[in-house]
Amino acid sequence: MTEPVLALRGISKRFGEVVVAEDLDLTVAPGEAIGIVGPNGAGKSTLFSMIAGEQKPDSGAISMLGRDISSLPAQDRTRIGIGRTFQIPRPFEGMSVFENLLVFATSGAGLHGHAAYTRAAETGERVGLGDVLNAQAGSLGLLARKRLELARGLASDPTVLLLDEVAGGLTEPEVADLVELIRGVQQEGLAIVWIEHVVHALTQTVRRLACLAGGRLIADGDPFEVLDDPVVREVYLGTTLTTEEDTA
Amino acid sequence: MNTPNSLLIRRSRRSSNLSFVALGLVAVGLVMMPYVVYQSVTSSMVMLFVLVIIASMWNLLAGFGGLVSIGQQAYIGIGAYTVIVMADLGVHPLIGVFFGALTSAMLALPTSWLAFRLRGDYFAVGTWVIAEVYRLVMIKFQFVGGADGKSLVGLSGLDPVMRSALTYWFALGIAILTVLGCFWLLRSRIGLALTAIRDDEVSARAGGIDATRIKRIVYLVSAAGCGLAGGILVVDALRVQPDAIFSVSWSAYMIFIVIIGGIGYLEGPLIGALVFFAMQQFLAEMGTWYLMLLGVLAICAAAWFPKGLWGAFSQKTGFRLFPVGYHVAQRFDTPVDSRAPLFRN
């Protein structure tokens, strides 16, 4: 049996009274695509922060391909292949789009010289930022910033990519492009964990869906079964999931 | 696999080649100065070069590394005292200046272990306290003159005019090396990481950058630069006085220069040092008023030109004297989809 690309065991985390993870387990197989849904403030982004090493869980262990990475700092996790996007994009505002990508291609993917340039330009072109490679990242609008987040994640040559609401605010054709792009990279062998409120984008991409609520995964399995699960519908009642699903 | 050879990245633009010619001419002009102007002019310009050096160092540290130190005078003092001690041991003072850079960097390493535990305001205050500790330790040593300081031996035999010109050229040379060194550093891989840290440290770590390591490098480089500046000050004044050399006003000058000139731009400290130097020359008679004027100016600059004079100018014109960026001059000509996959695992 191959080692899971990511394995979270007994992860707990709270901010004061707010419980964002409680004895949470999650495994991601190599090349697998998993969607994560859950109500606002459930702790989805915090979960990514803990996997990426930006925040520490109160307890529990995280391993990647069989190696315990719980004590690795964020930069080392990027280098060994955990890519992440920030829900609220965090570009290097004073640098160009290309330079943003170059950081990830050099420090993240460990490339040098022309190989790094090529990767930076390729990932930029691939997400549709080819025309603005020389533009200052601080001058980009929200959509372009989101694309840049995705491209930066790709540029670091990850084994698993954590996507945090990259489809929010996109038009239908843009969502379709995004889905095609993400399916494309997944077919090249990249494992994907995708937090998204735009549920139909998820159902077109993933074969497994988990729902995070109250610090636990209250459902985990086939996307349509999870979405039909009465418990999941309960936590989502009157929130984005139901409306998105009904319009989809 | 087809390699997209058509991708072309440029590190400089035509305008910056011109600016290099202009800078070269300025440098040549500065080298000729001792032949054309009075000695009083060149000897006062040594201070300009010292200001350029220490402000460039503070800009690296605070403008890029986000390390707002108000204790860099520690390394100015250490550099100065190194020259004094080495001269007593028979080392030529101009050589001693380079040892000053070395001792400053060496002491900066253990200091960084301590100071880097502090964040934000605490770091600023902590570095100041550390500088004071260095001063207090220094005046305990009688062999370097205690609280009175000590004179420099080894240069007094020289003809005063010759010595003054030599000091001028030496200071000019080190200032040029410092500016070029900063330029080289920012163009390197470390510079790319440093610029990313300047913009967003959390994001930089997510990009695979070991921010703490990069900051430590910058802290050591900046200590070495301040050590050089301290050495020049001793060579110029022929003596060291602990309260003056370890004075926190050095930090005030650095901050003023960098804020006025443009923080986070290599060009900022150059412009800022010129402005500051000019003000010093014309307004020094005003005494305390002059210091208050400086403070008011710095606050106004911070309010209206948050990126300083250079920042305001370069944002309007897009002009950079020192091109450190990467410009995509030509993109791929093959369509994206026909190229090799991004992931091979």
Ligand SMILES: Nc1ncnc2c1ncn2[C@@H]1O[C@H](COP(=O)(O)OP(=O)(O)OP(=O)(O)O)[C@@H](O)[C@H]1O
């Ligand atoms: N650094 C922090 N300090 C204190 N509380 C925090 C911190 N980060 C997140 N929280 C809180 O933890 C909870 C979970 O936040 P998180 O951003 O992980 O939610 P989310 O599931 O991603 O929500 P959304 O769908 O709105 O993005 C929220 O209540 C948030 O206010």
Ligand SMILES: [Mg+2]
């Ligand atoms: Mg979130």
